[in-house]
Amino acid sequence: VSLTPVDSEHSAIFQSLRGGTEKEVKRLIITASGGPFRGKKRSELENVTLAQCLNHPNWSMGQKVTLDSSTLANKGLEVMEAHWLFDMPYDKIAVVVHPQSIVHSLVEFCDGSVIAQLGVPDMRLPIQFALSWPERYDYSFEQLDLVAAGNLTFEAPDLEAFPSLKIAIDCGKAGGTLPCAFNAANEEAVYAFLAGKIKYLDIPYITATVTAQHNNVLRPQLEDIEATDAWARAAAKGVIAKL
Structure with missing residues (x-):
């Protein structure tokens, strides 16, 4: 289209x-x-x-x-x-x-x-x-x-x-699933800041930490994207809980 x-x-x-x-x-x-x-x-x-x-x-x-x-x-x-x-x-x-x-x-x-x-x-x-x-x-x-x-x-x-x-x-x-991981981790970090759970500079720290841990799938199918989104959100919440 x-x-x-x-x-x-x-x-x-x-x-x-x-x-x-x-x-x-x-x-x-x-x-x-x-x-x-x-x-x-x-x-x-x-x-x-x-x-x-x-x-x-x-x-x-x-x-x-x-x-x-x-x-x-x-x-x-x-x-x-x-x-x-x-x-x-x-x-x-x-x-x-x-x-x-x-x-x-x-x-x-x-x-x-x-x-x-x-x-x-x-x-x-x-x-x-x-x-x-x-x-x-x-x-x-x-x-x-x-x-x-x-x-x-x-x-x-x-x-x-x-x-x-x-x-x-x-x-x-x-490429691959890494952009998806960044987006999901950033969203969770932003939501945490909006909720008063983290500091401003924690936002890029969280996205950097999560994306560094991600096992990138270079030619993802839809299910890989969905799995990455779920994984990155869970990983970001784990980082947030330790801050």
């Missing part, structure tokens, strides 16, 4: 890819807001609160996604998604932090041209495009004002302060 992406980053890539052919694509560049703790050092994140984690500067999302945004785990999952949606190897997918959330993602082509999709941080736009594609409907929500938006900045993600991004990408590169 044909899949039309709805998430803002993948919609942006989908739209930007129309600027060239598949063989002309050099890499995909996924933008990340950086969440509420952008610029913080790892030592400054030791005792952050749930309220601080949920105070996203640009987007209004549910607790799970907002918390994943703060750890950059969501961006690791989006890299995995881009790998499959656009049949792109991991070494051709990059992540850059873009605090303003105006540039939703970019595609770099072989001649050095970079095509981006810009818009206000409003999920109605990518959802509408998914519904209207291959056409475009008129919009009935806020229009992007570049002058009002002001400066647009970009920076590299801090993988020391936010290791969840690297853990996720490494799992994606390994």
Whole structure:
């Protein structure tokens, strides 16, 4: 079947890819807001609160996604998604932090041209495009004002302060059932933090511990995926119980 992406980053890539052919694509560049703790050092994140984690500067999302945004785990999952949606190897997918959330993602082509999709941080736009594609409907929500938006900045993600991004990408590169193990362990860690059972920095520790213990199945069947999900959740709960 044909899949039309709805998430803002993948919609942006989908739209930007129309600027060239598949063989002309050099890499995909996924933008990340950086969440509420952008610029913080790892030592400054030791005792952050749930309220601080949920105070996203640009987007209004549910607790799970907002918390994943703060750890950059969501961006690791989006890299995995881009790998499959656009049949792109991991070494051709990059992540850059873009605090303003105006540039939703970019595609770099072989001649050095970079095509981006810009818009206000409003999920109605990518959802509408998914519904209207291959056409475009008129919009009935806020229009992007570049002058009002002001400066647009970009920076590299801090993988020391936010290791969840690297853990996720490494799992994606390994393939097999490891991405499933990461997702399940991360979900259980997030739920434990939301319940006040663990500290913020325990989240990447739990996912790293569980994925390191996982016996990866490289060509999984559906039952392998289901078994991995169940195993990783149990393993994560075991790690959580010892913290």
